Amino acid sequence: METTKLKKPPRRKWFFILLIIGLLSFVIYKGNATVGVTRYEIVSDKIPDAYDTYRIVQISDLHDAEFGDNHSEVVNRVKMITPQAIFITGDFIDSNRYNLEQSLILIEELQFVAPIYYVTGNHEIATQDMERIHEALEDLGVRVLSDEADVITLFPDSSIAIGGIEDPLASGLEDDEAVKLSIEKAFENVPDDMFKILLSHRPEQFNVYAEQEIDLTFSGHAHGGQFRIPGIGGLISPGQGWFPKYSSGIHEKNGSHLVVSRGLGNSIIPVRLFNQPEIVVVTLRKTE
Template identity: 30%
Template sequence: MKRFRTVHYTIHSEKIKDARGVRFAVIADLHGMEFGPDNQRLLETINKYRPDGILIAGDMIVRNDSESMKKAESLLKRFSAQYPVYYALGNHEYKLYRSNPEENEFAGEYQEYENELREAGVEILHNDFSKLKVGKTGITVYGLEIPLIYYKKPFSPRLHTEEVRELIGEPSEDSLNILLAHSPKYGDTYFDWGADLILSGHYHGGIVRLNRHKGLLSPQLQPFPAFCCGDFHRGSQHMLVSAGAGEHTIPVRIHNPREVLIVDLKPYLR
């Protein structure tokens, strides 16, 4: 039986205005995985935590697998019936999103996948943002899509802060800014851009997880990549990198369980 764990983080910010705070469930790299029939165990686990919203940090599907789209679509529709859902693409979705249906047999299916999710109320953030309010706290969720060259194996170019600004603009000045950025490779750039909270995945915990923050290998075949898994901090800014809820191609996890994140945003204690 496939298993996953929940990893709980508490982040404090002066931008959180209510004592109850805000809670999000974060899912990355499901890759069409199922936990129980129709992902019932995953849904029940999320419901137990009663989040204020669901944040998707990319790669819910496998780009050449129609069945993975059906499984992800079913789960996300069930989530959106109960919670606000904000979805940023990973490299698997982005490749299909940018493909011509006449050239890629899966691109048309992916268009239908997005259409179905939008009709169900899922907010898909194509280098876009969405504002929400929980109690007195204003939050802006950004979905960053970087071109596929930044996922190139074994080497990819440096991503500059100016390029992020060109894609999604400046962070909001009057809210807590959450950046959904699938690849954690460019964590320093995301911090420099000004996100309060960065949520990433992509590395699958480094395949072999060595400790809380270190893994063996990135999907770009980079050994011991920075920002591999776990939590990273710069002053009042925070980055959380999920080891992912699924895997593909290399179905190996050593000391590296699948995971879903529960993130509580709390005010500083006075």
């Protein structure tokens, strides 16, 4: 009786299988444990001369993640950028594994680099610990913007407004109505012709930001769509669902610009794909 011997897969086949596994592992690692820097320019004739080349760093959606000892990977990159301002656009902590002290280390390391401005995200609201979060940030010199705006003047007759609003989860209103009312309150004493910057966690409210004639809005929340499909974009994000329109990058509508950070950390979905955590750098440029 003849017996049939099973052929062993050729070594070349195993080599390619291991190569694919190795490449996929590298992509997943890079997309979750390392931090990139993305740079944009915003050009406007409303930007005062004194603010030409004004450099802003945006940090969003940390979600209590750590990147090196004392957040060294983020801190070192921010210091090398030498910004004039640092914006933190919500979800600084994660309500599912709340560790405020761990996230505050990042602020301690950055507090003397540049003025820091902060607004809440939905995760801060969900902790029901807003007072402690705000007090801890303010103790470290952070400007917590709660439906209010600061007019920043570098030289006489050369000012811009930096405003921030609470996440609409804090309101019992529909999100768009809450955002509209918060913006009106924040900028009620700001001249109409002044260049207005808004910090607001939710990118899906871009229509409201444009209708309120905000010149430049910084948002996060979308986590870059969590899994990014090359040539298509993000797969899913809160508030926008499948294939979100505003998951990353810079967008324009009727002269209003929106910058969406992919953020740093993760929350319910613990893994990113083709979606490296990022620090955003925006440079203001005066139209010549």
